[in-house]
Amino acid sequence: MTIRFLGKKLKNPLVLASGVLGNNKEILERVHESGCGLVTMKSIGPAPRDGHKNPTVIDLGHGMINAVGLPTPGYNHMEEEWKALEKRNFPLNASIYGGSVKEYRTVAKFVSGKSPDFIEINISCPNSEQHGMIFGVNEESAFEVVSAVRQVTDIPLIAKLTPQAPDIAKIAKACEEAGADAICAINTAGPGMVIDIEAQMPILAFKKGGLSGPMIKPIAVRCVYDIYKAVSIPIIGLGGITTGEDAVEMIMAGATLVGIGSGVRYRGMGIFDLVNQELEAWLTAHGTTVDHILGSAHKNDPLQRGAQ
Numbered sequence: 001m002t003i004r005f006l007g008k009k010l011k012n013p014l015v016l017a018s019g020v021l022g023n024n025k026e027i028l029e030r031v032h033e034s035g036c037g038l039v040t041m042k043s044i045g046p047a048p049r050d051g052h053k054n055p056t057v058i059d060l061g062h063g064m065i066n067a068v069g070l071p072t073p074g075y076n077h078m079e080e081e082w083k084a085l086e087k088r089n090f091p092l093n094a095s096i097y098g099g100s101v102k103e104y105r106t107v108a109k110f111v112s113g114k115s116p117d118f119i120e121i122n123i124s125c126p127n128s129e130q131h132g133m134i135f136g137v138n139e140e141s142a143f144e145v146v147s148a149v150r151q152v153t154d155i156p157l158i159a160k161l162t163p164q165a166p167d168i169a170k171i172a173k174a175c176e177e178a179g180a181d182a183i184c185a186i187n188t189a190g191p192g193m194v195i196d197i198e199a200q201m202p203i204l205a206f207k208k209g210g211l212s213g214p215m216i217k218p219i220a221v222r223c224v225y226d227i228y229k230a231v232s233i234p235i236i237g238l239g240g241i242t243t244g245e246d247a248v249e250m251i252m253a254g255a256t257l258v259g260i261g262s263g264v265r266y267r268g269m270g271i272f273d274l275v276n277q278e279l280e281a282w283l284t285a286h287g288t289t290v291d292h293i294l295g296s297a298h299k300n301d302p303l304q305r306g307a308q
């Protein structure tokens, strides 16, 4: 099921979400070999950062809560990883973040020199006081970050958004106007909190964390649906996808590609092959194709694409 996305050929519409499997070339390669069409790196920041203290991730069964806190070696302390990734045989999406517009620009310029196939601008991380999300909840700052990055690279840009924006469609539109080539939605939802009732204290060391996995799928589907109406550029839809039928739902909401993050924990690395098979089976059983169902949930919506 090959697919063209921003001028590149992908072997299928599935994407590894940023942050769940790090930046090691061998692991990213294995993900691609396991049936993933596009592999996203963990977000790369402007300076070395340890992230938050443990515990940082809790599995709640119906999803996860995490406050990893954007740990990064820093863009210019990754020579080994960059060198290995130069010789890759899979499409790569490099995710970046900054604490200011200037930092986004600096990281983007450097990362652009490493020739990833796409650059994903993370303006949506909820787990850091200074980094990322503040830019994604406000149209002006989202516009400013994306246009600053646009000025320093010709590589296709994907803006990754947060469901915490008061109106995510307006943020997506601002990113499109600033030069983004695609939108990725959503980053984790929340923030939420889990309390250990015996210890009478929050379990996460950072106390609050972003929610992911099946419990956030309806939020993700709603966001993609709203964004699809507002922009003309393609969307990577993610949040809670673990089955082929979830992928069908996301495509019907308006996603050209479908991302998987927490699902790797629930179904293992084999999830990409499984979701591809389930998606194909569903399409065959219904005598249709991905192109035919893209955005099909909008067909009875009086507001047409691009009308908002």
Ligand SMILES: Cc1cc2nc3c(=O)[nH]c(=O)nc-3n(C[C@H](O)[C@H](O)[C@H](O)COP(=O)(O)O)c2cc1C
Binding pocket: 017, 018, 019, 020, 042, 043, 057, 064, 066, 068, 070, 095, 122, 125, 160, 186, 187, 188, 211, 212, 213, 214, 216, 238, 239, 240, 241, 259, 260, 261, 262, 263
């Ligand atoms: C442990 C963990 C780490 C994450 N790290 C990042 C990150 O570095 N950059 C980013 O843009 N998103 C990050 N995310 C968010 C995911 O990429 C994804 O947007 C979110 O988890 C929703 O998808 P899912 O329900 O399939 O997990 C992280 C998620 C988890 C669970």
